[in-house]
Amino acid sequence: MSRPLPRGRHGLTREFVEQDQRERLLAAIAGALLERGYDETTVSLIGSRARVSKSDFYRHFDSKEECFIAAYEEGVERVRARVVAAWDEQTEWADRVCAGLAAGLGCLGREPEWANLLLVEGLRAGPEVYGRFQLAVDSFVPYLRDGAPRPRRGKAAPEEFDEAVLGGVASLVGRQVLAGRADGLERIFPEVAEFALTPYLGPAEARRIISAR
Amino acid sequence: MPSRPALPREFIAAHKQRRIMDALAELCAEQGYEATKISDIVRRAKVARKTLYDNFDGKEEVFLAAFDAARDEAIGRVEESCAAVEDWGQRVEAGLAALLGYVAQEPVLARLCMIEALSATPATTRRYEDALAAFVKLAGESLPRSKRLPETIDETLVGGVAWIVYQQIRREQARDAVDLLPQLTEFMLAPYLEAG
Numbered sequence: 587m588s589r590p591l592p593r594g595r596h597g598l599t600r601e602f603v604e605q606d607q608r609e610r611l612l613a614a615i616a617g618a619l620l621e622r623g624y625d626e627t628t629v630s631l632i633g634s635r636a637r638v639s640k641s642d643f644y645r646h647f648d649s650k651e652e653c654f655i656a657a658y659e660e661g662v663e664r665v666r667a668r669v670v671a672a673w674d675e676q677t678e679w680a681d682r683v684c685a686g687l688a689a690g691l692g693c694l695g696r697e698p699e700w701a702n703l704l705l706v707e708g709l710r711a712g713p714e715v716y717g718r719f720q721l722a723v724d725s726f727v728p729y730l731r732d733g734a735p736r737p738r739r740g741k742a743a744p745e746e747f748d749e750a751v752l753g754g755v756a757s758l759v760g761r762q763v764l765a766g767r768a769d770g771l772e773r774i775f776p777e778v779a780e781f782a783l784t785p786y787l788g789p790a791e792a793r794r795i796i797s798a799r
Numbered sequence: 800m801p802s803r804p805a806l807p808r809e810f811i812a813a814h815k816q817r818r819i820m821d822a823l824a825e826l827c828a829e830q831g832y833e834a835t836k837i838s839d840i841v842r843r844a845k846v847a848r849k850t851l852y853d854n855f856d857g858k859e860e861v862f863l864a865a866f867d868a869a870r871d872e873a874i875g876r877v878e879e880s881c882a883a884v885e886d887w888g889q890r891v892e893a894g895l896a897a898l899l900g901y902v903a904q905e906p907v908l909a910r911l912c913m914i915e916a917l918s919a920t921p922a923t924t925r926r927y928e929d930a931l932a933a934f935v936k937l938a939g940e941s942l943p944r945s946k947r948l949p950e951t952i953d954e955t956l957v958g959g960v961a962w963i964v965y966q967q968i969r970r971e972q973a974r975d976a977v978d979l980l981p982q983l984t985e986f987m988l989a990p991y992l993e994a995g
């Protein structure tokens with residue numbers, strides 16, 4: 587995806603070229619952010635990584651920030667697509683949660699520049715981007731809530747745990763990525779899954795389900 | 800009639816610093832850190848520009864000082880409320896109650912620490928991360944050690960609590976933060992209780 591199109595005349599449609607450039611720019615900003623951080627990432631740097639000229643950059647985006655926001659949205663949708671696909675393959679609630687978490691961790695772990703963009707840079711790049719981070723995490727609440735069991739003891743309703751679980755997972759995964767351990771994300775699946783299932787099923791049942799996987 | 804004794808210089812200076820920090824916190828809540836100018840701060844705090852610069856290098860330093868003071872106060876209250884409690888479950892509840900009580904009492908400072916700090920400057924973001932780590936350490940001191948739970952359980956629990964408190968502040972319901980106590984206590988204790 588990061589290879590530029592062949593130079594010179596080619597039979598590709600304008601739409602295709604534009605789309606290809608846009609994708610390369612989004613990939614480039616993710617890579618640049620991992621390498622340099624937000625402040626040191628410039629439009630020139632993004633352009634050169636993407637092999638897109640500065641003037642072409644400005645045909646797609648008004649600014650670095652706009653490029654970042656577009657990359658953010660793209661990143662969220664990629665993760666969401668994988669999580670939802672994995673979710674849909676299962677029928678039982680606990681299996682769905684495990685499949686969704688595994689898919690999310692796997693996808694972030696395989697692409698550290700996107701993990702960094704979504705979970706580290708996303709928290710630092712100003713209120714507009716942070717708002718999107720929040721919305722992204724909140725958007726998984728309905729999946730967690732759908733079919734979730736009521737705890738047999740305790741007074742709190744299960745939906746009160748949904749946000750706390752997702753927030754905790756986002757915080758933990760973010761800290762792992764921040765510490766440079768993005769490629770180890772799949773390894774922490776058992777503890778993340780246990781943490782997610784425990785408020786609904788209790789620790790013993792949560793552990794049993796995860797070790798049976 | 801003898802004239803009133805002058806207040807000690809340090810007291811006056813500290814009081815002015817407090818006013819400057821509170822003014823910044825209020826302005827951040829109203830219009831965000833970026834839009835807040837030194838002139839806004841000195842006008843709100845009713846101090847001279849020179850006074851601000853005598854006490855702080857600039858806007859960021861005011862922010863960091865306000866953050867540090869609020870963090871220290873919150874941590875102090877949590878530690879104090881936990882100190883007298885023997886039972887670890889009750890200690891967790893007492894600590895949460897102290898934290899939520901602080902948020903309810905100081906919504907503007909809570910917002911500064913938990914919302915504004917994340918987007919103001921890289922230094923303020925690092926302060927937030929360090930403060931979160933301090934709370935993780937505190938939680939670790941109360942929560943029982945269990946071989947069956949991962950080392951990261953403290954981090955995940957505190958992260959989840961922070962998220963919920965953040966949402967509460969964002970929805971302008973900081974003053975009702977203490978309402979969250981039952982659900983957050985249950986959330987923190989859940990991994991340690993048998994048969995859910």
